[in-house]
Amino acid sequence: MADQDLEPGQHSSAAMTSVEQDEHEAHGGVVAGRARQGMFGVRGWGDTSGYGGLTLPAYVPAPAQRPYGGWFDELTDELLAAMAERGVPTAAIQQVTLDRGEITYYVRREHLVALCRALRDDPALRFELCSSVSGVDYGAEVAQRLHAVYHLTSMTYRRRIRLEVAVNVDDAHVPSVVEVYPTADWHERETWDMYGIVFDGHPALTRILMPDDWDGHPQRKDYPLGGIPVEYKGAEIPPPDQRRVYS
């Protein structure tokens, strides 16, 4: 592989189209939070009046710099080697983030299945167990708002990693990993049900928790929580999603 020495996080323009690259750079790599505005929650500059207002940009997880420390370097080296062996381009990994002792690989969706197969089968990696697949919605105003998050466990080496795929809501397609991890079957159905992420290649992607004829995907941020106001001792308490938000 020619670009074998490229570190993950340095985007190889060969693998990304220029439009994709621009779009990705436009929101500063991988966005994992929403910009917040409001009256409350101002911290750290002495304003206690509550009128200062809050304006916070979206949280962007910082790419990790080598050396990562611990077993993360060894794991990433082994992963890159396994990818090279299987012809998966290095640019499949968009970014690596280390946070609170957990490592996250932000992955381009085209290579997700091949990457999972490498992680499962390579003798130096051996992530035998797919612990969890969950969706995350970062809010209507965020680019690439839907994320599919995979938690993989290596029982041999007792390690846990996280893979994350970010997609746009109008193109919410992620390849299914059921052929690699059969346990992802119900997880992916739940993620489809709750977030509307379509897992291409899933054997039977149907709703699992909601009724079959349900409209919408309930855990999206723009889907209302629902609820009615409650009267208690003469005061009316609004439903939870209409109460004052402090963050």
Place this chain on the structure above:
Amino acid sequence: MTTRQHTGQQHTGQQHSETEPAHTIASGTTDTASDTGPDPYAATARETTEGRVYTVTGGDWDSLIEDWRHDERIVVNMGPQHPSTHGVLRLVLELEGEVVTQARSVIGYLHTGIEKNCEYRTWTQGVTFVTRADYLSPLFNEAAYCLATEKLLGITAPRRAQVIRVLLMELNRVGSHLVAIATGGMELGALTGMTAGFREREEVLHLLEFLTGLRMNHAFIRPGGVAQDLPEGYDTKIRDFLKVMDSRLPDYDKLLTGQPIWKQRLQQVGYLPLDGCLQLGVTGPILRCAGLEWDLRKVEPYCGYEEYEFEVPTSTDADCYARYVLRVEEIHQSLKIVAQCLDKLEPGPVMVADPKIAWPAQLSLGSDGMGNSLEHVRKIMGQSMEALIHHFKLVTEGFAVPPGQVYSVVESPRGELGYHLVSDGGTRPLRVHVRDPSFVNLQSLPAMSEGGLIADVIAAVASIDPVMGGVDR
């Protein structure tokens, strides 16, 4: 008497390959029409493209037998209201005679939107929601959620709080395994097993009520520690409980372990080997019965589990009987840990010192049965306006959690219970995902039961021990 009947359209989850029409039967209630008159909600027998649909309610199967003679393939819809499906679980079974050719489980009947609700509450309030997910192991949900929140905050609970957490979790494990044995026994017709199991579980619940204030849904473990210190006299109560359990647990061996009927119903039934477990993501007792000594308390210790001496029982039989025996053995091990907790409990704080996270007052039970702290009320109402503001801000607004995401796991009675929490830096979680072991383990039902007899499906479900509150959340 329940009258809910689900008949008609059958979703087997997968495609129907055969073209011949099948007989479809809805069974699920034990409604005897004699004393209540005709059931107004019951579906009537009718022809569909999938075959003829019947409703049988017990005692009237012979009315159908005439029609069956020429065709052995039937689809039975079992549940969601059925005494043998371990909760509101619906099973769609395709039968060839008595042999199950396809089994599919249909879930979602107990979906309450706990994950979404957590996104509209503070981090502390989230505890009261997640404790209701897997209602037989509430303290595990609380502990896993709080461990994840603490990881996001970058704090560690004080030592005494950690020991109390271990103590409560192990008591909870005993209760949960007892229910697994009790309901499993009931579903297989061992009714004395049920009464015995629930009797001992009642002891656990009494003790938990004494220690935390509530029998279930405790919301006792909080981010940063636990809500309260243990009440006075906890030591004697727990030691008495241990004595009672030690005297009664041998009864299970007498009643069930060696009993020929129990063994015949369970041995070599619901077989799931190790490779199947790994593919299907199965953890907990099922995985340990397949031979892998995988217990998160040992392999990824949390709450100081590395200090406790206990064994992880395993088996290589991988059948329902091995799972029963393993659960009984885990109860013994849990009681061993509880005894060690009592020796490790040293005086100290049960909540982090940071006043931005810790609740402002240690409440005590008043004569009106409500929690109150007169000293604290005197302070905030009479002396310190700032303390009053702080109290209100912390309780209504909550504390902010730095942005990021974590995944944190504990070994619940059913396997790996994981919480994936995402924070955007605010006072509410952006996302709370529960990786519930029941949800994942239930996927193994077809692998365990297809090709076996329909009676063994019940044994398989009982040995998986799914708790629908956790499956559907």
